[in-house]
Amino acid sequence: MNHDPIDPALAALRSASADCSTPQRVEQALMAAFATQFARKRWYQRLSPAQWGLAGGLGSAAAAMLAVLILRAPLPGAAGDAPLPQLDDGLAFIALASQERIEQEPHPRMLETSLPRTELAALGVPVSPDTAGDSVRAEMLVGADGAPLALRLSSQ
Structure with a gap:
């Protein structure tokens, strides 16, 4: 077997550090500081202002394209359908x-x-x-x- 000359020194250090632990209040303070610094954010808080701007721009562009498509579509009763009666001297046929x-x-x-x-x-x-x-x-x-x-x- 391999006997490393450092093994006995590490074993002594390991047994001495097993008795050492931080006080409970220090561990709680560290965990509270960690929780406040890295708090879980809601989904809308995870996006940066640049990402919100990009989403708003894309949404506006999609709405504008939809409006253009709707306005370019022929309306029912428009050209191609039966002509509407024409008024002549204020009276229609x-x-x-x-x-x-x-x-x-x-x-x-x-x-x-x-x-x-x-x-x-x-x-x-x-x-x-x-x-x-x-x-x-x-x-x-x-x-x-x-x-x-x-x-x-x-x-x-």
Whole structure:
């Protein structure tokens, strides 16, 4: 076996230091100082201000890109869909036929006519009983076969 000349000296030092220990209050003070210096931080305290700035910048850029994408998307009812009725002299046409039928008509004609007010009540226009017997001037959009397509009340 190997006998090292230092072994007996180390054994004596080991037995002498086994009896030595720090007082309890010193160990508690050291542990408290360590706990305050290296306290466990919450997740948001672990990030540096530069990291928070980077996260805010990336979040703002993502929100801006989302806003641009939403604004560039076509809205329902916009171009490509059926055109909205155009106002003419403040009055719009009342469709008497379907939108498809009106759009398929190659050469519609405009005719001026007078209608009894009772006919307007059937179209949903409010009519008072006092003027129900009167007639009103109207413009009609008529197809090539003579079928009425749309009606517009005239102010004259």
